Amino acid sequence: MKYSQFIIGFLIALARFLYKEDKDIVTTQYVHKSERVPYAFDGYKIVHVSDFHNARFGRLSKKLLEKIKEADGDVILITGDIIDRRTPNLKRSVNFINQVVKILPTYYVTGNHEAHYKRFARLEQIIDQSEMKNISEASARLYIGNEYIHLIGMEDLWFYGEEEDHLVTGRFESKLKERLEDKDDRLTLLMSHRPELINLYSKYPIDLVFSGHSHGGQIRLPFVKGLYAPHQGVLPKYTEGIHTKNGTSVVISRGLGNSRFPFRVFNHPEIVIVELKRDVHG
Ligand SMILES: [Fe+2]
8 A cells, every 4th residue: 555545544534533523422411319309300301501612413403403302301401602703603503592492491501602702692682582591691490380490590701801800700709699699498500601610609509500611621531531621721620520519519511512622532522411319318
């Protein structure tokens, strides 16, 4: 075999590998057992979707929508970066918004990409006109019959100011505090894009936080769980799974699309399912 043929063969194999790493969606399931789960919510399934970044998953996002349907949940929570600010494809995001809401009631909060997306006002308007409930600046309750749990929404940190502004986190925190004021002591879920704020979240009576942002660290190698995440840097701590601190568990989705770094390695796009289980001994 000629050297050039070998190189071409290698490049084709590499492209195929990277394509599969980027497009084959995996579903990860967790169970959250607690005595704080109301009777009516025993077995309630939350489908957590994050960081779509207007990525392509088959024609009209068909492969992604199928995966979400297969999850057979009760509610869908979308935790930001539904668009990519550097390579936006508004049409693809709009199609996803209008299709996903047909599956289950869907709640959404913004990510940092929305904060710096030029046509964010337009995107927000489209979401408002859809069935998707944008709770970036609100809190909601999820009901089954007369029983309910709290669902608090937070917009991304960047909506509170620029990165170098040292008051940003303070503003974010006082808004979170304000939103937690109307809640009682029932099970409380928070939707907030950034997992690295775990220390802040865990200061408050929040049971579960749904987050994304870190894209699984983009490249995952044995022993090195994730190589890089925005706002955490190299060898980030919070890239996937569930991290618990002070009674607050932060669920991190590895997300679906990519941003600046154009591919994923050993880090498939992920949909997370969290099933609530009532546990009297919890
Ligand atoms: Fe993202």
